Amino acid sequence: MTARNRELGGVLVAGLIAGTALASVTIARESEISASAASYAAVFLGLYLAAHIVVRHTAPYADGALLPLTAVLTAFGLVLNYRLEPDDGGRQALWVLIGLGVFAATLIALRHDYRVLESYRYLFGVAAVLLLLLPSVPGLGERVNGVKLWVDVGPLQFQPGELAKIFLILFLAGYLREKREVLAQGRLKDFGPLLAIWGAAMLVIVQTNDLGSALLNFGIFLAMLYVATGRALFVAAGLALFVGGAALLYNALDRVHERVTIWLQPWTEERVLCALNGKLEFRQDCASYQLVKSLYSIANGGFGGTGLGEGTFTSTDGAELIPALRTDFIYSAIAQELGLIGAAALLLCYMVFVARGMRIALRADDGFSKLLAAGLTFGFALQTFVIVGGVLRIVPLTGITLPFVSYGGTSIVANFLLLAGLLLLSNRANSPP
Amino acid sequence: MNRQIVRLTYVALGLVGVLVVMTTYWQTWAAAGLADRQDNAIKRVAEFSVDRGLIFSWKPRKRLARNIERDVEQRTLFFRRYPYGPLAPHLVGYSTVGRSRTGLERSLNDYLTSSNANLSTLVDKALDELRGKPVEGNDVVTTLDLDAQEVALEQLGTRCGAVVVLDPRTGKVRVMASTPTFDPNLVENDFAQIERIEADCRPAAPLLNRASAGLYVPGSTFKVITAAAALESKKFTPESSFVDPGYCTVYGKRVNNFDTSSPFGTVDLVTALAYSVNSVFCNIGKALGAKRILDTSKRFGFYEPQPLETPADERAPSGLYRNGRLYYPKLDSDVDAGRMAFGQERMLVTPLQMAMVAGAIGVGGRLMEPRAVDKIVGPGGKILLRQRPALIRQAVSRETADAVAAMMRLGVERGTGTAAQLPGYSVGGKTGTGETGVPGANTTWFIAFASRDEARPAELAIAVVLQNQSGTGGATAAPIARAVMQAILSERENP
Numbered sequence: 003m004t005a006r007n008r009e010l011g012g013v014l015v016a017g018l019i020a021g022t023a024l025a026s027v028t029i030a031r032e033s034e035i036s037a038s039a040a041s042y043a044a045v046f047l048g049l050y051l052a053a054h055i056v057v058r059h060t061a062p063y064a065d066g067a068l069l070p071l072t073a074v075l076t077a078f079g080l081v082l083n084y085r086l087e088p089d090d091g092g093r094q095a096l097w098v099l100i101g102l103g104v105f106a107a108t109l110i111a112l113r114h115d116y117r118v119l120e121s122y123r124y125l126f127g128v129a130a131v132l133l134l135l136l137p138s139v140p141g142l143g144e145r146v147n148g149v150k151l152w153v154d155v156g157p158l159q160f161q162p163g164e165l166a167k168i169f170l171i172l173f174l175a176g177y178l179r180e181k182r183e184v185l186a187q188g189r190l191k192d193f194g195p196l197l198a199i200w201g202a203a204m205l206v207i208v209q210t211n212d213l214g215s216a217l218l219n220f221g222i223f224l225a226m227l228y229v230a231t232g233r234a235l236f237v238a239a240g241l242a243l244f245v246g247g248a249a250l251l252y253n254a255l256d257r258v259h260e261r262v263t264i265w266l267q268p269w270t271e272e273r274v275l276c277a278l279n280g281k282l283e284f285r286q287d288c289a290s291y292q293l294v295k296s297l298y299s300i301a302n303g304g305f306g307g308t309g310l311g312e313g314t315f316t317s318t319d320g321a322e323l324i325p326a327l328r329t330d331f332i333y334s335a336i337a338q339e340l341g342l343i344g345a346a347a348l349l350l351c352y353m354v355f356v357a358r359g360m361r362i363a364l365r366a367d368d369g370f371s372k373l374l375a376a377g378l379t380f381g382f383a384l385q386t387f388v389i390v391g392g393v394l395r396i397v398p399l400t401g402i403t404l405p406f407v408s409y410g411g412t413s414i415v416a417n418f419l420l421l422a423g424l425l426l427l428s429n430r431a432n433s434p435p
Numbered sequence: 436m437n438r439q440i441v442r443l444t445y446v447a448l449g450l451v452g453v454l455v456v457m458t459t460y461w462q463t464w465a466a467a468g469l470a471d472r473q474d475n476a477i478k479r480v481a482e483f484s485v486d487r488g489l490i491f492s493w494k495p496r497k498r499l500a501r502n503i504e505r506d507v508e509q510r511t512l513f514f515r516r517y518p519y520g521p522l523a524p525h526l527v528g529y530s531t532v533g534r535s536r537t538g539l540e541r542s543l544n545d546y547l548t549s550s551n552a553n554l555s556t557l558v559d560k561a562l563d564e565l566r567g568k569p570v571e572g573n574d575v576v577t578t579l580d581l582d583a584q585e586v587a588l589e590q591l592g593t594r595c596g597a598v599v600v601l602d603p604r605t606g607k608v609r610v611m612a613s614t615p616t617f618d619p620n621l622v623e624n625d626f627a628q629i630e631r632i633e634a635d636c637r638p639a640a641p642l643l644n645r646a647s648a649g650l651y652v653p654g655s656t657f658k659v660i661t662a663a664a665a666l667e668s669k670k671f672t673p674e675s676s677f678v679d680p681g682y683c684t685v686y687g688k689r690v691n692n693f694d695t696s697s698p699f700g701t702v703d704l705v706t707a708l709a710y711s712v713n714s715v716f717c718n719i720g721k722a723l724g725a726k727r728i729l730d731t732s733k734r735f736g737f738y739e740p741q742p743l744e745t746p747a748d749e750r751a752p753s754g755l756y757r758n759g760r761l762y763y764p765k766l767d768s769d770v771d772a773g774r775m776a777f778g779q780e781r782m783l784v785t786p787l788q789m790a791m792v793a794g795a796i797g798v799g800g801r802l803m804e805p806r807a808v809d810k811i812v813g814p815g816g817k818i819l820l821r822q823r824p825a826l827i828r829q830a831v832s833r834e835t836a837d838a839v840a841a842m843m844r845l846g847v848e849r850g851t852g853t854a855a856q857l858p859g860y861s862v863g864g865k866t867g868t869g870e871t872g873v874p875g876a877n878t879t880w881f882i883a884f885a886s887r888d889e890a891r892p893a894e895l896a897i898a899v900v901l902q903n904q905s906g907t908g909g910a911t912a913a914p915i916a917r918a919v920m921q922a923i924l925s926e927r928e929n930p
């Protein structure tokens with residue numbers, strides 16, 4: 003069976019999963035299967051079949067597992083968003099449509115040779131830094147929960163960090179391919195640009211208060227540096243620099259300080275000063291309210307989960323129990339309704355996606371392609387780790403999105419770009435000579 | 436570069452793998468602990484979809500807590516109603532969305548929501564869930580005698596205080612009344628009304644279960660323990676005689692009897708307890724030392740929370756307190772044993788503890804675990820749990836217990852507790868008046884047991900405490916004890 007036929011089979015299975023999940027949500031909500039659920043599922047399947055046909059024509063040798071895995075992940079996201087807020091489910095579907103459009107356009111545009119991108123590497127680098135600093139521009143940026151991640155463009159909200167990540171990977175792939183031999187020698191003067199990136203990462207934390215993006219981008223940078231040079235020492239030094247810098251900022255920035263305190267000690271036995279209302283409260287009722295409620299949500303799922311549509315996210319009077327549930331905390335909604343089985347299945351999808359992506363990096367035959375594939379894939383894995391790890395109290399909680407699942411347009415579109423990239427890379431790697 | 440890529444793959448997969456491990460941790464290992472947390476609103480709200488088990492009184496069998504169904508956003512939710520309102524809210528507790536839970540509603544939550552999983556209930560529950568039926572909880576039958584509970588509340592009236600009645604043979608709690616009381620139906624939607632409750636004491640603290648968590652100066656009721664310690668030490672017998680000058684000298688200071696105008700002269704221990712002569716117990720205390728008396732109190736359950744089914748933070752241990760904390764002296768000289776022997780010196784006790792003391796004396800020294808739950812019944816009528824009487828320990832020897840019981844009987848027959856006499860029953864009791872030095876601010880006590888005759892074990896034991904009184908225990912608390920005991924005993928005679 004060819005990769006394309008496997009992909010077709012996978013997409014059909016993903017459509018079936020999406021249809022079943024939607025049906026089960028509507029049953030739980032209205033005690034009947036509504037026709038709308040079936041039509042949503044049909045549209046979903048239609049979209050991915052269209053995407054499949056585009057892949058068939060533009061990247062016939064591409065990896066056959068990635069598109070179906072993406073379909074399953076977006077199905078998780080659509081169903082959960084629809085279940086939590088039907089209107090947002092519709093908007094999310096629109097973003098998936100736009101994302102697939104961008105995906106198809108990218109495939110068509112770069113179908114001959116994506117390696118032209120390498121020559122624009124510095125452009126990408128500058129663009130990445132500009133995008134990261136965009137939310138700090140007065141009048142443009144908007145603070146959400148004290149973190150500057152958003153940019154208002156007319157009626158649209160735009161999260162530039164997501165795109166910046168991809169541009170950064172493109173820049174690094176080109177730059178490191180060019181400089182890897184020199185860098186491997188370890189002469190200090192070659193590290194100028196890299197120290198500049200470290201500085202930029204720290205600047206981003208100071209400017210946006212966003213530990214998550216900084217961790218993500220710096221992690222990608224270290225991983226790609228390691229792949230390019232093979233020097234584990236660089237990684238160790240880089241990590242030490244980051245931790246050191248973060249520790250300094252921890253004392254200097256209240257926001258970072260608070261995040262870390264919440265992470266280390268979400269529950270207090272005694273009342274502490276609550277910055278939100280200026281009174282003495284237990285921390286679980288104040289600063290760490292969100293994290294703690296999300297953990298309760300996860301724990302309430304248990305092994306099998308409550309079932310789709312049966313989870314508890316609102317109080318008996320309809321008040322929201324977990325703020326930012328559909329963006330930062332979508333994972334705790336999934337863990338409650340689908341239980342350990344469902345959550346593990348979701349994580350398994352990510353693992354397979356990562357394994358396939360790394361396989362593309364291994365099979366690619368030029369340095370730029372290898373670095374690009376490894377960077378994109380590692381970025382995908384690290385982003386999943388940082389957000390879900392934050393929800394699970396492994397790392398301090400940050401406000402980045404869960405790829406393909408969280409509600410949010412920029413994130414969906416950026417991840418479809420990433421998918422297009424991986425398919426183009428694997429198409430080239432697998433092409434007969 | 437391939438070697439690095441392979442290593443990076445391990446790192447990337449490891450990162451996601453850690454997520455799987457931690458999800459497993461939160462959903463299995465840590466889940467039970469999180470479910471128990473009071474601020475767990477998710478669990479609390481989720482449990483409103485369970486057809487929560489009912490809570491019954493023992494006699495007559497009435498529903499103290501029931502459910503009303505309401506549909507909220509396509510889900511059937513079950514909200515609590517307490518038909519008897521302020522009658523027994525401290526023991527039963529409440530279960531609300533906004534203010535968490537208390538009492539048995541909290542401590543028996545697992546049973547009431549059927550989350551006490553064992554293999555057979557797990558299958559039933561899973562089937563119910565698959566059928567879309569609400570999960571049914573298990574019903575709890577308490578040991579409360581509702582009529583006597585009502586009498587106790589009436590008797591306490593507007594005063595702040597508590598009444599506890601036990602069956603000392605089994606430990607079953609027949610009455611657990613605490614005033615001021617509150618209507619648990621108001622907790623969810625009109626909590627301000629509860630906060631406005633005023634009483635003869637400040638703060639009124641209507642939510643406090645004074646019966647098991649209220650700590651009071653025991654006054655002369657503590658002499659029961661001193662007397663038991665004296666007899667157990669073999670240094671004294673009931674016939675030991677003392678000369679009462681009307682006061683006792685401790686650390687060079689005089690400690691007066693309640694009434695210094697008429698010293699008793701030469702008295703034996705029996706008379707001293709019956710008439711509550713402070714100087715005698717003061718001297719016994721000095722002779723025995725504080726630690727020996729405290730050790731006897733421990734045999735009666737002091738220095739540990741009483742093992743009742745209510746939540747741990749609704750039960751306080753009795754004993755010496757210093758700076759708000761339970762305190763056990765390292766040396767005898769750390770504590771004024773003379774004053775402690777008649778119930779002063781920072782000794783604080785709960786009514787439940789004192790009912791246990793009176794009960795153990797009435798049944799030959801056997802201290803039983805107090806029980807507020809009789810049984811727990813599953814949805815099919817299957818009995819999941821039947822509380823059987825459990826002996827904590829033989830607190831003192833049978834001889835000691837019987838001798839102290841005789842002294843207490845004399846106290847009711849012609850001593851300070853005559854107001855508690857019941858025709859047809861042999862009542863033994865001890866009054867107590869904890870003086871605060873402020874007029875009208877005495878804590879008054881009466882603890883007692885009642886049996887059909889002197890040879891038989893006691894059928895009930897009672898402790899009554901009143902705050903902010905101007906009279907003595909014999910005048911204020913003993914009549915309440917009498918009325919409540921009569922309510923229970925007359926039911927037995929005319930079933």
